[in-house]
Every structure is written in C-alpha cells, then in structure tokens.
Amino acid sequence: MNKWCSSGGKKSYHHGNLRETLIECALDILKEGSLNDLSLRALARKVGVSQTAPYRHFEDKNDLIAVLKEEGLRKLGDSMRDLLITEKDPILRLQKLGLTYVEFAEKYPAHFKVMFEYELCDYEKYEALHEVSDNSFLCLQQTVNECLALPNARKIEPSIAQFGAWSMVHGLSVLLLNQSLLERMRAGNFSDLGDRNQIAEQVTKSFCDSLVNSIL
Amino acid sequence: MNKWCSSGGKKSYHHGNLRETLIECALDILKEGSLNDLSLRALARKVGVSQTAPYRHFEDKNDLIAVLKEEGLRKLGDSMRDLLITEKDPILRLQKLGLTYVEFAEKYPAHFKVMFEYELCDYEKYEALHEVSDNSFLCLQQTVNECLALPNARKIEPSIAQFGAWSMVHGLSVLLLNQSLLERMRAGNFSDLGDRNQIAEQVTKSFCDSLVNSIL
DNA sequence: CTAAGATATTGACACCGTAAACATTAAAAG
DNA sequence: CTTTTAATGTTTACGGTGTCAATATCTTAG
Numbered sequence: 001m002n003k004w005c006s007s008g009g010k011k012s013y014h015h016g017n018l019r020e021t022l023i024e025c026a027l028d029i030l031k032e033g034s035l036n037d038l039s040l041r042a043l044a045r046k047v048g049v050s051q052t053a054p055y056r057h058f059e060d061k062n063d064l065i066a067v068l069k070e071e072g073l074r075k076l077g078d079s080m081r082d083l084l085i086t087e088k089d090p091i092l093r094l095q096k097l098g099l100t101y102v103e104f105a106e107k108y109p110a111h112f113k114v115m116f117e118y119e120l121c122d123y124e125k126y127e128a129l130h131e132v133s134d135n136s137f138l139c140l141q142q143t144v145n146e147c148l149a150l151p152n153a154r155k156i157e158p159s160i161a162q163f164g165a166w167s168m169v170h171g172l173s174v175l176l177l178n179q180s181l182l183e184r185m186r187a188g189n190f191s192d193l194g195d196r197n198q199i200a201e202q203v204t205k206s207f208c209d210s211l212v213n214s215i216l
Numbered sequence: 217m218n219k220w221c222s223s224g225g226k227k228s229y230h231h232g233n234l235r236e237t238l239i240e241c242a243l244d245i246l247k248e249g250s251l252n253d254l255s256l257r258a259l260a261r262k263v264g265v266s267q268t269a270p271y272r273h274f275e276d277k278n279d280l281i282a283v284l285k286e287e288g289l290r291k292l293g294d295s296m297r298d299l300l301i302t303e304k305d306p307i308l309r310l311q312k313l314g315l316t317y318v319e320f321a322e323k324y325p326a327h328f329k330v331m332f333e334y335e336l337c338d339y340e341k342y343e344a345l346h347e348v349s350d351n352s353f354l355c356l357q358q359t360v361n362e363c364l365a366l367p368n369a370r371k372i373e374p375s376i377a378q379f380g381a382w383s384m385v386h387g388l389s390v391l392l393l394n395q396s397l398l399e400r401m402r403a404g405n406f407s408d409l410g411d412r413n414q415i416a417e418q419v420t421k422s423f424c425d426s427l428v429n430s431i432l
Numbered sequence: 433c434t435a436a437g438a439t440a441t442t443g444a445c446a447c448c449g450t451a452a453a454c455a456t457t458a459a460a461a462g
Numbered sequence: 463c464t465t466t467t468a469a470t471g472t473t474t475a476c477g478g479t480g481t482c483a484a485t486a487t488c489t490t491a492g
Contacts, residue, residue, distance in 0.1 A: 012457090013455085013456050013457060013470080013471060013472085014456080014457060014458075014469090014470060014471070015470080015471080018470080018471085034335045035335070036335075039447085039448060039449080040448080040449065040450090041447075041448060041449080042447095042448090049471070049472090050471060050472045050473075051448095051449095051450095051472090051473095052449095052450075052451085052471080052472075052473085053470080053471050053472075055449095055450075055451090056469075056470055056471070057470090060449075060450070061448095061449065061450090116390075117333060117335070119250045119251070119252075119333070123396055124396075130400065134400075134404070154425075154426075156422055157418060157422075159406060159408055159409055160415070160418045160419055160422055161422065163388075163391070163409075163415060163419055164384065164388075164419045164422055164423060166387070166391065167383075167384055167385075167387035167388035167390075167391055167419060168380065168383055168384050168387055169383075169387070170387035170390060170391060171382070171383035171384055171385070171386035171387025171388070171390070172379075172380075172383040172387070174332075174383075174386060174387070174390070175379070175382060175383055175386060180339055180340075184346065184350075188350070190375060192375055193375055193379075199376070199379060202373060202376045203376055203379055203380045203383060206372055206373075206376055206377065206380055207380060207426075209370075210370075210423075210426030210427075211426075213429075228488085230438090230439055230440065230487080230488060230489085231439085231440080234439080234440085255478080255479060255480080256479080256480065256481090257478075257479060257480080258478090258479090265440075265441090266440060266441045266442075267441090267442095267479095267480095267481095268440080268441070268442085268480095268481075268482085269439080269440050269441075271480095271481075271482090272438080272439055272440070273439090276480075276481070277479095277480065277481090
C-alpha cells in the first residue's frame with residue numbers, strides 16, 4: 001500500500017504507531033497543500049485507518065493542530081536559543097535570529113503555516129503553546145536589549161525596537177513564503193531581487209544596522 | 217425578521233439586493249468570528265434565503281472571498297494613494313503609510329482577515345486582485361525611494377529598503393491584530409506597552425528614522 | 433401580453449467533524 | 463499461562479458544508 005500504512009505492510013487491527021504517523025502525514029499534506037486540505041478524515045484515509053481512529057490520539061482537530069503548532073514553536077525556539085550561546089556579538093546575533101526565523105519558514109513550511117495561518121479556537125486552553133511561544137520572543141528581546149546597550153546605539157525605546165524586530169522578521173517570513181508574490185515582483189520592476197535567502201540576509205542586516213549609528 | 221432579510225420585511229421570492237447583502241453579512245460574520253465561521257450556507261440562512269441562492273451571485277465560496285479581498289485591497293490602496301498627494305515630506309509620508317496599513321487592520325478587521333489569513337485557491341484566476349495589490353505596494357515603493365534620495369539618507373539598496381518597509385508594516389499589523397498576544401505581552405515584562413496606535417506610531421517612526429542619518 | 437432572461441428554490445451527492453456503541457488486541461494481574 | 467483490563471481501532475449515525483442539476487418564480491424587452 002502507501003508509505004503511511006502500518007509498519008509491516010500486513011494489515012493489523014492495531015496500527016502500532018498511529019499518533020506519530022498522523023502527525024507526519026498531516027505535515028506532509030500541509031507541506032504542499034493549504035490548511036483547507038487538512039482534514040481528519042483525509043488523514044485517516046491516507047494512513048489506512050478508520051475515520052474516527054485519530055480521536056484515540058487527539059481530542060479533536062483543533063487539538064491535533066495545537067500539537068503541530070507547539071512542535072513548530074519548539075523547533076523555532078530551540079534554534080533561536082542556540083544562538084544566544086553560539087553568537088556573542090549582539091548585532092550579528094540579531095541578524096542571525098532573524099535569518100533563523102526566515103529559514104524556519106522555508107525549512108518547515110508546514111509548521112509555519114499551521115503556526116501563523118491557523119487561528120486556534122480556544123487559545124487559552126493550550127498553556128504550553130504560550131510558553132514555547134514566549135521562549136523565542138525572549139531571545140529576540142534580550143538580543144535587542146544588548147544591541148541598544150552598545151556604545152554607538154541609537155536612542156530607541158527598547159520595547160519599540162523589540163516589537164519592531166519581531167514585526168520585521170515575521171512580516172519578512174510571511175512575504176517570502178508567498179511564492180507567487182515573489183515571482184510577481186520579479187516579473188515587475190523588481191528584476192534585481194535575489195533569492196529568498198539573499199533578500200532575508202539583506203533586509204535583516206539593514207534592520208540590524210539601523211539600531212546603531214554607522215558613521216561616527 | 218432580522219436586519220439581513222429583504223428590504224420591506226415582507227418575504228418576496230426575489231430578495232432584491234442579495235449580492236450586496238451577502239457581502240455585508242459576510243463581513244459582519246468575519247468582524248467577530250474567524251474564517252471558519254464563514255460558510256455560504258450560514259450566510260444564506262442569516263440572510264433568509266435558500267442555501268444555493270448565493271450561487272446566482274458568486275461562482276463559489278472562493279469567488280465571494282476574492283471579492284472581499286479585492287474590496288479590502290482597494291480600500292487600502294486608495295488610502296495609501298491619497299497620501300502620495302496630501303503628504304509631501306517623504307519621511308513623514310512613509311510613516312503615515314505604515315500607520316494607514318495598521319489602522320486599516322484595525323478599522324476593517326474583516327477585510328484584513330480575509331486579505332491575509334485566507335489563501336486563495338486559484339490565485340492566478342483573479343487578475344484584478346493583483347493589480348489592486350500592486351497599487352498599494354507601489355506607493356510604499358515610491359515613497360521609500362524618495363526617502364533614500366534625501367541628502368542625509370543612509371546608503372541602502374532601494375529594493376531592500378522597500379521590502380523591509382513592507383515586511384515591517386505587514387508584520388506589525390498582524391501582531392497588533394492579535395489581541396490575546398498583546399494582552400499576554402502586557403501581562404509579562406511589557407507593562408509599559410501602550411495601546412495599538414501608540415505602538416504603531418513609534419515602531420513606524422523608528423523605521424523611518426532608520427533610513428536617514430539623524431546625527432550629522 | 434408574451435417570451436426570455438434573471439433570480440431563487442428544492443433535492444441530491446460527497447465530503448467534513450465528531451459522538452456513541454462495539455470489536456480487537458496488547459499489557460497487567462492473577 | 464490464563465484472565466481481566468485498558469488501550470486502540472471500527473461501525474454507525476447525525477448535522478454541517480460546498481456545489482450541482484432540475485425546477486419554480488419574478489422582471490423586463492419585444
């Protein structure tokens with residue numbers, strides 16, 4: 001059968017690894033399809049299991065999506081937190097943080113879609129989500145603060161710079177993820193536009209530079 | 217019956233103004249609900265019309281949404297284009313353009329949701345959408361160029377500054393529209409955060425300032 | 433007044449989320 | 463090893479959804 005069916009190929013009553021398989025399969029659908037293409041029934045069908053089997057592993061559709069969101073937020077948060085250790089120069093780190101955000105959107109488009117294009121119904125219910133979400137923002141926040149503490153820093157309200165940094169990387173990711181938009185821009189008066197990574201690198205660098213006075 | 221039913225209150229076979237009523241009612245649903253709450257059937261029910269009546273006015277659900285998108289994009293584009301005439305100072309205009317974007321998200325949340333949270337299926341089909349969409353970007357583009365042509369401008373690749381400006385205002389709008397996120401930030405270590413407009417004003421100003429050298 | 437076109441309705445089909453009752457099997461208890 | 467029990471999966475069912483085809487009603491041009 002297909003690759004999502006139970007491990008041995010022989011059809012057993014118990015799948016054996018359904019929860020993980022459902023998650024992977026959901027991500028696989030999202031990778032190319034939109035959020036509308038993700039249905040529990042289609043998922044079950046693809047995995048070769050009955051329509052209600054997923055309910056043994058997820059309360060409801062929202063719950064599955066919350067799991068995907070959390071997984072994504074955790075990956076992103078971890079990548080960003082790593083930079084706190086590996087990159088000591090705040091300006092450079094800030095740029096790398098932004099690039100991480102953008103690269104994440106490119107590397108895990110399924111996660112990214114589910115993280116930001118899907119409004120969770122009862123958001124309050126998922127406290128874990130908030131914590132992981134805070135995690136990545138705190139990295140950005142701390143790094144911006146370090147940048148603003150540099151001797152040649154511009155005088156900017158920290159909370160504003162933090163909010164600005166977040167807005168920038170988030171907007172950048174969203175726009176860059178929109179393939180048809182990029183193509184359209186290249187077709188128009190934007191022929192000199194590089195690939196995604198080039199754009200991301202330059203835009204983030206430009207933002208980082210803007211926090212300090214380059215000419216003294 | 218309710219306010220969405222046909223004009224006179226008397227039930228006539230023909231509604232008389234169904235297309236517009238559907239649009240308004242859809243926006244009304246989106247104003248407080250999410251995109252999932254918008255269904256053609258619920259719409260028809262609310263308007264007091266049969267389930268398939270909307271199909272006389274819209275090819276399918278996608279088509280209705282495309283109309284809402286276009287309406288929103290046009291409103292936004294018009295507001296931005298106005299600024300090209302009324303505000304001559306490029307730096308000030310750039311900030312106002314950003315604010316317009318943010319204010320739009322606040323003033324027309326239904327339009328904004330549909331514009332940016334809903335991935336249209338066959339995007340290519342709706343050429344009109346692209347044109348109105350380009351319209352607002354061109355305003356931003358031109359204004360950024362004017363800013364960079366100022367004598368005290370920093371040396372930044374125009375296309376990068378344009379992309380950055382767009383990313384910034386877009387991300388800012390998205391984040392600001394997320395009410396629960398704002399509350400959470402205020403609850404955390406962000407107690408000094410002002411209201412949406414204050415944040416928007418400061419963040420956009422900060423970005424605009426970053427295009428020029430303040431100290432010479 | 434009548435024919436034609438626009439507009440709305442009914443009924444049908446295949447999906448979807450999800451709840452309840454039942455079946456199978458793996459794991460724990462004896 | 464057997465027996466109980468909890469975990470996992472299935473069947474059936476209900477109401478909601480997008481959308482199509484056939485039909486009915488109204489409006490308007492001739």
